[in-house]
Amino acid sequence: MTSQTNDALAEWSRRAERVMPGKQSNFRPGPDVPPVIAARAQGLRITDVNGKDFIDFTLGMGPGLLGYDNPRIREAVVAQMDRIMIAASGAMHHTAEIELAERIVEHVPCAEQVRFGISGTEADLMVMRLARGVSGKTHVLRFENHYHGWADTSFGGRLEGGSAEPVHGAELGAGIAAHAHSDVLMCPWNDADALERVLQAHGDKIALVIMEAVMCNNGCCPPRRGYLEAVRVICDRYGVLLCFDEVITGFRMGIGGAQGHYGVTPDLAVFGKAMAGGLPLSAVAGRREIMAYLKDNRVLGGGTFNSFPLATASAIAGIDMLAENDGALYRQMAVVQEKIATGLKEAAGRHGFQLMVQGPLGFLFFAFTEKEGAYTPTDLAGADMKLAMRLRGWMEESGVLVAGGSRLVMSPMMTDLEVSDALTRFDRAFAGLASEQ
Numbered sequence: 001m002t003s004q005t006n007d008a009l010a011e012w013s014r015r016a017e018r019v020m021p022g023k024q025s026n027f028r029p030g031p032d033v034p035p036v037i038a039a040r041a042q043g044l045r046i047t048d049v050n051g052k053d054f055i056d057f058t059l060g061m062g063p064g065l066l067g068y069d070n071p072r073i074r075e076a077v078v079a080q081m082d083r084i085m086i087a088a089s090g091a092m093h094h095t096a097e098i099e100l101a102e103r104i105v106e107h108v109p110c111a112e113q114v115r116f117g118i119s120g121t122e123a124d125l126m127v128m129r130l131a132r133g134v135s136g137k138t139h140v141l142r143f144e145n146h147y148h149g150w151a152d153t154s155f156g157g158r159l160e161g162g163s164a165e166p167v168h169g170a171e172l173g174a175g176i177a178a179h180a181h182s183d184v185l186m187c188p189w190n191d192a193d194a195l196e197r198v199l200q201a202h203g204d205k206i207a208l209v210i211m212e213a214v215m216c217n218n219g220c221c222p223p224r225r226g227y228l229e230a231v232r233v234i235c236d237r238y239g240v241l242l243c244f245d246e247v248i249t250g251f252r253m254g255i256g257g258a259q260g261h262y263g264v265t266p267d268l269a270v271f272g273k274a275m276a277g278g279l280p281l282s283a284v285a286g287r288r289e290i291m292a293y294l295k296d297n298r299v300l301g302g303g304t305f306n307s308f309p310l311a312t313a314s315a316i317a318g319i320d321m322l323a324e325n326d327g328a329l330y331r332q333m334a335v336v337q338e339k340i341a342t343g344l345k346e347a348a349g350r351h352g353f354q355l356m357v358q359g360p361l362g363f364l365f366f367a368f369t370e371k372e373g374a375y376t377p378t379d380l381a382g383a384d385m386k387l388a389m390r391l392r393g394w395m396e397e398s399g400v401l402v403a404g405g406s407r408l409v410m411s412p413m414m415t416d417l418e419v420s421d422a423l424t425r426f427d428r429a430f431a432g433l434a435s436e437q
């Protein structure tokens with residue numbers, strides 16, 4: 001692979017290396033992926049410091065559902081700046097957060113009340129504390145390979161030897177508190193019998209079952225037919241609260257998120273990413289009697305920037321756009337997504353690779369495997385992950401930014417011209433990959 005060594009990129013890379021520990025401020029991609037230093041974003045494109053143009057399928061890792069410079073989002077943010085830009089979340093409400101909560105209650109099935117935060121990680125921590133506070137129970141049940149933020153208790157862990165107590169090893173990096181998983185139990189996902197067994201054995205101490213309703217962080221695996229319904233019934237049987245972490249699926253899979261799409265209503269849900277038109281904002285939504293614990297301080301949780309006014313205004317504008325014409329933008333995104341998924345597979349095929357592509361509306365995953373689809377990461381055990389990482393490098397080389405975990409973040413704003421440009425670039429990337437073989 002040729003490397004980009006234009007003067008500007010080299011110079012910015014040198015400056016970054018001196019003052020920042022890594023080529024970005026999140027988890028770092030592997031060495032096969034060359035650095036990108038963005039200078040400007042417009043529509044669905046990024047221009048780097050060399051002036052190189054990328055079609056961006058990362059879109060902020062989800063928030064950029066409506067593109068980078070959507071005029072209606074911009075207008076709403078500027079108007080809010082004129083109205084009130086900073087509001088003390090500990091001292092007052094502001095009107096935009098109330099209007100936004102009304103919209104979430106209108107569109108999201110489980111939402112009777114809403115509490116806002118800033119990041120998805122914080123909202124996940126809030127929901128876990130809330131469930132413990134409400135139930136008086138100690139443990140949270142998470143699922144192997146799901147992601148609920150990077151905090152010690154919400155991050156990682158894997159199953160070993162049939163035990164529901166997760167182990168966490170070197171793959172999580174150093175520095176995780178020793179006690180972090182002591183009140184976490186774990187279960188394989190998409191297996192209702194496994195959940196039933198864990199709740200039968202430990203249900204009396206489990207406050208919350210939390211899951212991504214589509215496993216977007218590992219293979220974009222869909223729930224098996226009837227699985228979410230079974231989870232709902234099992235949680236009710238053992239008196240355990242159920243939360244869907246909709247940080248990815250929320251407002252992306254549909255205006256009602258995964259719960260709206262599948263028709264299964266959890267007790268609580270967490271939102272972030274695409275909810276606020278690209279600005280930082282998260283939310284915990286749930287049943288009134290659970291949320292009441294926050295109202296009278298039986299459960300505590302803070303955050304100086306919670307309900308950040310510019311983000312709440314941006315979210316209102318975005319959700320209104322998504323709701324218009326009975327969700328026309330979602331229908332538009334489905335058309336774009338179908339073309340991208342098919343085009344990606346065809347480009348792979350032309351260069352001798354077999355690619356599986358799957359994902360819910362708004363998010364795609366690809367893997368080098370002959371399988372048609374995957375319900376769990378075990379189904380992907382034979383997929384060539386190293387090849388996928390190298391493809392990500394060739395994609396960058398060809399002017400396509402692909403998100404970590406071999407994922408493409410979709411937007412309804414992609415024009416036909418951009419789709420065909422993307423398909424041409426996919427072809428170039430696979431040609432590059434084939435040239436290495």
Ligand SMILES: Cc1ncc(COP(=O)(O)O)c(C=O)c1O
Nearest residue numbers: 119120121147148149245247248
């Ligand atoms: C399902 C899910 N939950 C929670 C988070 C954490 O959100 P944030 O990165 O905003 O803290 C993420 C982030 O990728 C996520 O995908």
